[in-house]
Amino acid sequence: MSKITPCLWYDGNAEEAANFYVTLFPDSRVDNVVLSPADNPSMKEGGVLVVEFTLAGQPYIGLNGGPQFPFTEAVSFQVGTEDQAETDRLWDALTANGGQESMCGWLKDRWGLSWQITPKRLLELIADPDKDRARRAMEAMLKMHKIDIAEVERAADGAA
Numbered sequence: 001m002s003k004i005t006p007c008l009w010y011d012g013n014a015e016e017a018a019n020f021y022v023t024l025f026p027d028s029r030v031d032n033v034v035l036s037p038a039d040n041p042s043m044k045e046g047g048v049l050v051v052e053f054t055l056a057g058q059p060y061i062g063l064n065g066g067p068q069f070p071f072t073e074a075v076s077f078q079v080g081t082e083d084q085a086e087t088d089r090l091w092d093a094l095t096a097n098g099g100q101e102s103m104c105g106w107l108k109d110r111w112g113l114s115w116q117i118t119p120k121r122l123l124e125l126i127a128d129p130d131k132d133r134a135r136r137a138m139e140a141m142l143k144m145h146k147i148d149i150a151e152v153e154r155a156a157d158g159a160a
Helices: 014-021 084-098 120-126 131-141 149-156
Strands: 007-010 029-035 048-055 058-064 076-081 106-108 114-119
Touching (some): 014 029, 014 048, 076 084, 076 120, 084 106, 084 114, 084 149, 114 120, 120 131, 131 149
Antiparallel strands (some): 106 114
């Protein structure tokens, strides 16, 4: 068990979410499903109480706690992508079936959890030692929903 494990609060669909998330990243799996040993305010005895899962080697807990505490943008997962294909694959999967696009590479999945799909190349460009180049990359990113790496590069180069 990790010393610190993020616990995500779901309204009865932690197992569904975990089963979906583990399809997206290597070194991911559902590790354990704990059924409630007694009736509680969120479920009857025998319902899925906790789902322990691993995403990209990091352990998480999904707790079916009920509707009292929905996700907000105050917590999100940033995923560094290697290229446009990985960016597109994750973006499309996470926004499907009721997910919502937002600005600057942010989105909410169908359960309301916020994600930042962030190409590593974007981070390199906005940290460029040439301040004008970095500014142009940042300005291009601020206009985007899903990040288009080629467009950010063109902007950084002054060609956009």
